[in-house]
Amino acid sequence: MDEKTMVSDTLTGINGELKMYAEYISQSEDPKLKQTLKQMRNKAEAAQEQIYQIAREKSYYVPAAPASREEIEQVRSLFKPESML
Numbered sequence: 001m002d003e004k005t006m007v008s009d010t011l012t013g014i015n016g017e018l019k020m021y022a023e024y025i026s027q028s029e030d031p032k033l034k035q036t037l038k039q040m041r042n043k044a045e046a047a048q049e050q051i052y053q054i055a056r057e058k059s060y061y062v063p064a065a066p067a068s069r070e071e072i073e074q075v076r077s078l079f080k081p082e083s084m085l
Contacts, residue, residue, distance in 0.1 A: 003058075003060075007055050007060050007061075008055075014047055014048045017044045021041035021044065022041070025038060025041065
């Protein structure tokens with residue numbers, strides 16, 4: 001297995017973990033468990049960012065181009081209270 005595949009697999013795994021933490025946090029009633037899950041999620045997010053940085057440095061991952069002002073305004077308009085009726 002080459003390095004690019006390993007980086008990709010690692011990111012896929014971390015992304016799956018983050019989805020799992022989000023689900024568990026939202027379903028947890030126990031404040032201590034919820035806090036522990038949030039701490040675990042934060043560590044996973046930090047690891048994800050480190051791996052993404054490595055992937056960007058090695059050109060394994062190329063982020064999308066920045067959104068234009070028009071695109072940003074279009075998305076914002078979707079979330080204005082009057083558009084949510």
